[in-house]
Amino acid sequence: MEYFDDEHSSFEHIDEDDFVNNTYQGYCKALFPQQINFNEVWDRLKEVVDGILKEQKIEKEKWDAAFLDVYQLCGALPKALSDELYRALEARIVEHVVGIKEQLATLGRGRHFLEELMRYHGIMQNVSFHFNNVFRHLNNYISHQSRDLAINEVVSNQRRNYHISPKCHIGKLTMTIWKDRVLIHFSHKICKLMLEQFEAHRLGKPVDLVDLLHDAIACYIAVEDPIPEFLSPTIPYRQQKENEFQFYRKTFEIPLKELCESFYEKKSKAWAKIEDKIELIENVADLIENDKELTKKIMHPSTVTATEQWAAEILVADKVKNSFLSFKSRMNKEKFDAESLKKCFQVLKLIDEGIYPLVNDFENYIIEVTGDKLGDQFSDPKVFVNAVAEANNHFKEIVGNVFSGNSDFQQAMYKGLKILVNQPGSNIRAGDRLARYADVMLRKSKDKEKEAEERSQENLILVLGYLIDKEQFEKPYQVLLANRLLGKISSGAVAEEQMIEALRQVCSSDALQKFTRMCYDIKQSLTEKNNFYKQSGKEKSCFPIEFYVLQTGAWPLQQVSESFNYPSEVKESMMEFENYYVGAHNGRTLTWNSSISTLDVEFTYLDKPYVVTMTTVHFEILSAFENEDSLQVGQLSARISMTLDSAKKYLKAFLDNQIFVCGVKLDEIEESTRIMLNLKMTRKTNRFRLGIPLTNKTVKQEIRPEVADAQNNQKHYIDCVIVRIMKMKKTVKHNELVADVINEVKNRFLPSTTLIKSCIESLIQRAYIKRTEEISVYEYIS
Numbered sequence: 001m002e003y004f005d006d007e008h009s010s011f012e013h014i015d016e017d018d019f020v021n022n023t024y025q026g027y028c029k030a031l032f033p034q035q036i037n038f039n040e041v042w043d044r045l046k047e048v049v050d051g052i053l054k055e056q057k058i059e060k061e062k063w064d065a066a067f068l069d070v071y072q073l074c075g076a077l078p079k080a081l082s083d084e085l086y087r088a089l090e091a092r093i094v095e096h097v098v099g100i101k102e103q104l105a106t107l108g109r110g111r112h113f114l115e116e117l118m119r120y121h122g123i124m125q126n127v128s129f130h131f132n133n134v135f136r137h138l139n140n141y142i143s144h145q146s147r148d149l150a151i152n153e154v155v156s157n158q159r160r161n162y163h164i165s166p167k168c169h170i171g172k173l174t175m176t177i178w179k180d181r182v183l184i185h186f187s188h189k190i191c192k193l194m195l196e197q198f199e200a201h202r203l204g205k206p207v208d209l210v211d212l213l214h215d216a217i218a219c220y221i222a223v224e225d226p227i228p229e230f231l232s233p234t235i236p237y238r239q240q241k242e243n244e245f246q247f248y249r250k251t252f253e254i255p256l257k258e259l260c261e262s263f264y265e266k267k268s269k270a271w272a273k274i275e276d277k278i279e280l281i282e283n284v285a286d287l288i289e290n291d292k293e294l295t296k297k298i299m300h301p302s303t304v305t306a307t308e309q310w311a312a313e314i315l316v317a318d319k320v321k322n323s324f325l326s327f328k329s330r331m332n333k334e335k336f337d338a339e340s341l342k343k344c345f346q347v348l349k350l351i352d353e354g355i356y357p358l359v360n361d362f363e364n365y366i367i368e369v370t371g372d373k374l375g376d377q378f379s380d381p382k383v384f385v386n387a388v389a390e391a392n393n394h395f396k397e398i399v400g401n402v403f404s405g406n407s408d409f410q411q412a413m414y415k416g417l418k419i420l421v422n423q424p425g426s427n428i429r430a431g432d433r434l435a436r437y438a439d440v441m442l443r444k445s446k447d448k449e450k451e452a453e454e455r456s457q458e459n460l461i462l463v464l465g466y467l468i469d470k471e472q473f474e475k476p477y478q479v480l481l482a483n484r485l486l487g488k489i490s491s492g493a494v495a496e497e498q499m500i501e502a503l504r505q506v507c508s509s510d511a512l513q514k515f516t517r518m519c520y521d522i523k524q525s526l527t528e529k530n531n532f533y534k535q536s537g538k539e540k541s542c543f544p545i546e547f548y549v550l551q552t553g554a555w556p557l558q559q560v561s562e563s564f565n566y567p568s569e570v571k572e573s574m575m576e577f578e579n580y581y582v583g584a585h586n587g588r589t590l591t592w593n594s595s596i597s598t599l600d601v602e603f604t605y606l607d608k609p610y611v612v613t614m615t616t617v618h619f620e621i622l623s624a625f626e627n628e629d630s631l632q633v634g635q636l637s638a639r640i641s642m643t644l645d646s647a648k649k650y651l652k653a654f655l656d657n658q659i660f661v662c663g664v665k666l667d668e669i670e671e672s673t674r675i676m677l678n679l680k681m682t683r684k685t686n687r688f689r690l691g692i693p694l695t696n697k698t699v700k701q702e703i704r705p706e707v708a709d710a711q712n713n714q715k716h717y718i719d720c721v722i723v724r725i726m727k728m729k730k731t732v733k734h735n736e737l738v739a740d741v742i743n744e745v746k747n748r749f750l751p752s753t754t755l756i757k758s759c760i761e762s763l764i765q766r767a768y769i770k771r772t773e774e775i776s777v778y779e780y781i782s
Helices: 016-021 038-053 060-074 082-105 111-134 136-156 170-183 187-202 210-222 246-270 277-298 301-320 338-348 356-379 381-401 407-422 430-442 448-454 457-464 471-486 493-503 509-536 568-584 616-623 633-639 644-656 705-729 734-745 753-765
Strands: 002-005 010-013 598-603 610-615 630-632 674-677 687-689 731-733 769-771 777-780
Touching (some): 038 060, 038 082, 038 111, 060 082, 060 136, 082 111, 082 170, 111 170, 111 187, 111 210, 170 210, 187 210, 210 246, 210 277, 277 301, 277 338, 338 381, 381 407, 381 430, 471 509, 598 616, 610 616, 633 644, 633 674, 705 731, 705 753, 705 777, 734 777
Parallel strands (some): 610 687
Antiparallel strands (some): 598 610, 630 674, 731 777, 769 777
16 A cells, blocks of 8 residues: 655555554554544643633644544544443533523523524524534534435334434534523513513503514524435425424414414403494504514514414404405595505405405406596597506505405406407497507508507507407407508508517417418519510509408408409500419419509599599499489499498498588488588598408409309319328418429319318318418417
């Protein structure tokens, strides 16, 4: 065996026989197990132990030698002397602590006693720390012994004798002796001081021992450790759970409870004559707050909650349960007594189901106050949305400040505003109001900054969250979105996309897909138009025409049975565009919708000329008045081959813009009603636009009779193929899916892309597949 000597930079040879016979005299002899005289070593260690206990200065040589002495005692031959060392240490610590106890016993029980107790407690904590440092090897030895005992217990399947007091780390041993010999002995004296402070506080007398009592009681919690050392030998201290402070509760909390219950019983008898239960609850809240103030300063936080519970059960519980409580005198249209309601909440929350009357009255208060604030302007979208959003923020603040954010009151606020938003009684449904609110936000406006101040996207989304039937909003919003996009009155694609992104929080995925497809169609149509004119060489045409390619199923379009007789120049451009589009997109077909085609018409029969943008149907109606100044609605409907209901939809734009005049309201128009051309019409601007009547019914392409039967027979087979492909691939792009379907069924028949697309739409509606955020990508629904 060789040993390297740092001081002489050489290796020392160690004979194994010398090690066995204990005759080795080299540099590292002290590290080997050897026979030790315990009394001789303990005399040296005792000087260090006494120095630590008495806070005396210890020479560095003695301090360093103490570590080696502990190491040698734990590794002594023929038997380790750790048990003797442990017993000697324990006896010396007990002797020292008993001396402190005798000194404290002579100090009475006032401030000086508490100050000295806390001073000695701090000293013992330092002693515990230093003992753990000096006797670190002994602590490790004890830990290994505990682990070995636990392993032997498992191997031998024998139960340990828990009545035998196990060894613990020296630091913990020190604090345990301090607790058993001093803290427990003086606990009754400290408890009596604590109760006297509470009695003085309730009588309005000064209390001067609060801080000292708090520190003293905290000592009892800090030293309480119910976990036996043999179960966790390496943990000298442990943060306790509140329900494990058994000694603290028995020594301090139970006596305090008896004192409080006696005091509350007297108060209950004194307040028995109070008839107003709300006033009684307020008095109890003041009493609880007064006791809580002192309890926080002296006791553990768990006791603070307990004292509140004791007061509520004795003073209020029997008077509140099975009785009617009304808080309308504290919250109504005239006032909201936040201070009183906060006191009532703090007391009633301590009683089972105690806050329910307060919650119900708060919900009714929200409905009443917000409804009155809306008043006659309930149908005004801006007033409605802003008032509900303002009420939400206001009552949310009340719930946080007055009711401590309690979930029952949050639910009451949500329920109250939900009832208010969805209540009937208005000609305009809540969804329509919200859609109009959003429409004004997204329209082009000269006063855009002013509109932004008065309306906000956050308010809209917030109020939409209270709307039960989201379809009430989605359908009118789709119509208004179509009007903005086709009428070129939208504030921009970015604003529309931001709104759609915000609506993802509240609207259905189907509606969002339609909104997204509508915006995509307008953007894509611009690209198609530019490519068409570039390819045909008509970029600088003096007769420009704009083409919009709108996807079937996404737009709320109304199909008119009779097509418009377009001028020859327009027909020629339409045919050229159709040929270009079908050639550029294989398998697609176009159906021209004349009902939403627009043209500019100049009025020359008035005092000054006006240019009006209108649909082809509007133009047909206006053309009927070319030779006459007035017509009956029945005559007009016959000339343009339109039903009365359809004609009224288009007449609305003429009447709203005062181009036509009529003696009755739009809803009262009949076939015999006479419509007259307004020859005195005046407007500030010489250019304006008539709105496009839209519907929530989507346009359906007609299937030719000769292929209808074949498509019906093939449809189910294509459905099965699509589902099989989607189930295997999970996510597929549109073009890839169409190609895969054609490849699968080509041996049986060659399907059209229109038929495949209709099958895809059908499967989406039946929730087999769905569109992702990318319009052209489908995802399988498992």
